[in-house]
Amino acid sequence: MSNFSLSSRSAQNVAVIMPKGYINDLGAVSLERTSEQLLGEGTNTLIVNFADVQYINTIGVSIFTGMVQKTLEHNSVLYFTNMKKAHREVFEMMGLIKHVKVVKSGELTRKVVLKGIGATAGAKAAIEAAGGSVA
16 A cells, blocks of 8 residues: 655646655655656746655655756756655755755745646745735
8 A cells, every 4th residue: 555645736837746645665756757757848947845745765865866966957946845854854964955945834035926826825825925926
C-alpha cells in the first residue's frame, strides 16, 4: 500500500506540485517524472507545496537535488512552500536551500498576479496583502 499521492496544476508557465504522504522510492519517482514533464512543457516557475508531506527519505532528497539541477538547466525558478522545520533543516544541510526560494505561508514581499490557478484562502490573502491579485 502506498502512502503517497501527487497532484499538480499549471497555467501560464507556472506549476504547483502538491505531494502528499511519504516521499520515498515510489513517491520520488512520481515527483521526478512530474517535474521533468512540467519543465519540458515550458514551465519556468515550479512551486512544490510541502503542506501534506509527512516524510522524505534519502531517495526523496536525491530527487529534490535533481529537481534543483533540472530547474537550473531550464533557467527556471524552484520554490518550496509550507515546509516543516525538519524538512527545511535537511535541505539546508544538503545545501539545496541556496538554490531554491523558500516561501513560508503568508510570506510574500512583492506583488504577484496569479491567473488560471486556484489558491487557498491563506495564499490568496497573502498575495492580496502584498498588492497582488488572484484571477
